[in-house]
Amino acid sequence: MSLAFDELLDFGAIKLKMMGSMAGVGTFVYDYTDQTLELDTAMIQNFGVFSQRLTHDIDDWQSVITETISLKLAIETCLQENTFELAFSQQHPIKGVRYYKTFGEVFYANERAFLVGCCWDVTNEKLSNDFALQMIDTDLITGLPNRTVLLKTLNQRAKNAKPGCLHGLVCFDMDGFKSVNDIFGHSIGDSLLRAIALRLHSNISDSELLFALGSDEFVLFVPNVANRHALTEKVAHLQQQLAQPIIVNGQTFKTSACYGLDVCNHLDVLAGGWEDSSETFIKRANVAMHNAKRYKRGSWSFYEDTLLESTTEKFIIGQGLFSALELGQLEVYYQPQFFIDAGCKKISGIEALLRWQHPQQGFVNPELIIKVAESTGQILEVDKYVLRRALKDFTALEALGIAPKNISVNLSIMSLEQIDFSDFFKDLHDISF
Numbered sequence: 001m002s003l004a005f006d007e008l009l010d011f012g013a014i015k016l017k018m019m020g021s022m023a024g025v026g027t028f029v030y031d032y033t034d035q036t037l038e039l040d041t042a043m044i045q046n047f048g049v050f051s052q053r054l055t056h057d058i059d060d061w062q063s064v065i066t067e068t069i070s071l072k073l074a075i076e077t078c079l080q081e082n083t084f085e086l087a088f089s090q091q092h093p094i095k096g097v098r099y100y101k102t103f104g105e106v107f108y109a110n111e112r113a114f115l116v117g118c119c120w121d122v123t124n125e126k127l128s129n130d131f132a133l134q135m136i137d138t139d140l141i142t143g144l145p146n147r148t149v150l151l152k153t154l155n156q157r158a159k160n161a162k163p164g165c166l167h168g169l170v171c172f173d174m175d176g177f178k179s180v181n182d183i184f185g186h187s188i189g190d191s192l193l194r195a196i197a198l199r200l201h202s203n204i205s206d207s208e209l210l211f212a213l214g215s216d217e218f219v220l221f222v223p224n225v226a227n228r229h230a231l232t233e234k235v236a237h238l239q240q241q242l243a244q245p246i247i248v249n250g251q252t253f254k255t256s257a258c259y260g261l262d263v264c265n266h267l268d269v270l271a272g273g274w275e276d277s278s279e280t281f282i283k284r285a286n287v288a289m290h291n292a293k294r295y296k297r298g299s300w301s302f303y304e305d306t307l308l309e310s311t312t313e314k315f316i317i318g319q320g321l322f323s324a325l326e327l328g329q330l331e332v333y334y335q336p337q338f339f340i341d342a343g344c345k346k347i348s349g350i351e352a353l354l355r356w357q358h359p360q361q362g363f364v365n366p367e368l369i370i371k372v373a374e375s376t377g378q379i380l381e382v383d384k385y386v387l388r389r390a391l392k393d394f395t396a397l398e399a400l401g402i403a404p405k406n407i408s409v410n411l412s413i414m415s416l417e418q419i420d421f422s423d424f425f426k427d428l429h430d431i432s433f
Contacts (some may be wrong), residue, residue: 005428019370025041025045025118026040026044027039027043028102028116028117028119029115029116029117029422030075030114030115031112031114032079032112032115035057035058035063035072037057037075042128046121046154047092048109049344058071058075059072059243064090065088065089065090071088074086075115076083078104078115079115082105082106082117083103083104083105083106084102084104084105084106084117086101086102087099087101087122088100097120098122098281098402099123099125099126100120100121100122101120101303102118102119104118106118109271120295123195127147128220136148137149139212139214140374141193141194141212141411142193142194142196142197142212144201144210144211144218145196146211147211147216150211151278151279153209154281157223158277158278162428163397165224165265166223166265167221167222167223167224167225167264167265168208168225168261168262169222169260169263169264169282170220170229170234170238170257170259170282170285171217171259171261171288172259173215173218173257173258174196174216174255174257175214175256175297175298176297177189180192181255183391184251185311188251191249192246192255193216194238195246196199196246196255197218199241199244199246200218200220200242202237203237203241203328203334206222207223207224208220208221208222208223208264209223219282220238222234225263227263227433229262229392235300236270238257239256239257242256242257245254247381256298257298257314258293258298259287259289259292259299259300259304260284260285260287260292260301261300261301261302262285262303263289263301264303270321287311287383288301288302288304289304289308290311295380313368314368315373316358317364317369318375318378320359320361320377321373321382322378324356324358329356330355330356330382330385330386330389331357332353332354332355332386332390332393333352333353333367334350334352334353334393335348335349335350335353336404337351342379347404348404348405348406349404349405349408349410350408352386352389352390352405352407352408353408369382370382374412379414380415383411383412383415390407390409
């Protein structure tokens with residue numbers, strides 16, 4: 001070089017030198033005429049190499065960089081742009097992989113061009129960012145990819161779907177897992193989930209992907225599945241793996257799960273679009289899983305359109321029931337009860353029957369009302385509503401002198417088991433209308 005290294009740094013690059021010193025790595029100078037690169041002592045030591053091991057040839061220094069990027073091309077491009085930025089990694093002989101960012105500017109002296117720059121060690125920053133990104137995409141308990149990654153995966157597969165391509169999805173959660181947490185504690189429950197995830201992950205093919213959706217719910221993506229029967233065989237394999245005992249903290253557990261299955265082809269994708277198809281795919285498998293949970297442990301169910309229709313109807317009924325209770329839209333009808341006396345049929349009492357005319361659905365099946373109310377936790381309020389109404393009507397009939405001897409009201413076992421309901425029942429005689 002026609003100018004000494006320190007002279008170049010003094011030549012309009014004092015700021016860069018200070019920045020390099022603060023970074024704790026160092027500074028460098030590239031001579032465009034001689035095509036040579038020179039690093040200061042600090043930068044050489046931070047790279048874990050010594051000047052005598054490397055020449056000033058840019059191609060020689062290329063061997064220090066882990067990436068396949070062209071160091072020479074990056075520096076040559078800088079000559080047109082006058083500024084230089086480059087991120088790269090390097091295998092340090094003692095510290096392992098280190099990550100760096102460099103910044104520089106082009107200066108001219110004695111009709112020659114020089115790139116003067118400094119380098120920062122950003123290893124800690126990168127590792128922190130990588131960890132944060134990993135946390136965004138990872139289930140914290142099992143370490144498996146989460147719902148975010150599942151959606152990205154399905155979107156990508158849907159985008160590249162080809163005619164005749166069939167993908168399978170299995171959504172499943174563990175039977176009775178809440179009892180494990182309640183009896184043994186969440187620490188043991190989490191350890192069991194990790195053991196389950198490890199066992200399942202070690203027993204799937206390289207092309208299959210396992211995801212954790214939180215709590216004790218998992219999803220298995222099976223690409224290019226042959227048909228529905230092949231997907232059921234995969235579920236049978238999962239059942240076998242989960243049936244094997246798992247020992248956690250000296251305690252032996254035998255597990256099972258309920259499975260929801262669905263398949264998706266390129267026609268489904270064309271009809272729904274990429275993102276809609278992915279969301280629908282997961283939703284359908286999840287609906288099928290909840291249908292399977294209606295049966296015995298370890299059951300499985302394929303998605304059918306009727307399942308979604310039923311689920312949608314129950315959701316509409318459940319949402320409407322809140323308003324019906326608040327606005328007093330539920331009705332109580334009365335059916336006479338008879339007994340036979342000397343060959344004659346006589347009324348012994350009346351039975352209160354719940355009825356509801358939904359604004360959009362019309363009259364709702366009473367059995368559906370009770371089923372939905374029990375599943376949404378509204379059954380206690382429904383039973384209280386019917387009791388109040390029946391007592392009010394009975395009191396009115398009694399005032400007219402036409403009250404039957406008794407009135408019967410059907411109550412849910414779930415209501416009878418709740419303490420506050422028994423208190424409500426005791427206080428009924430104090431209610432005034």
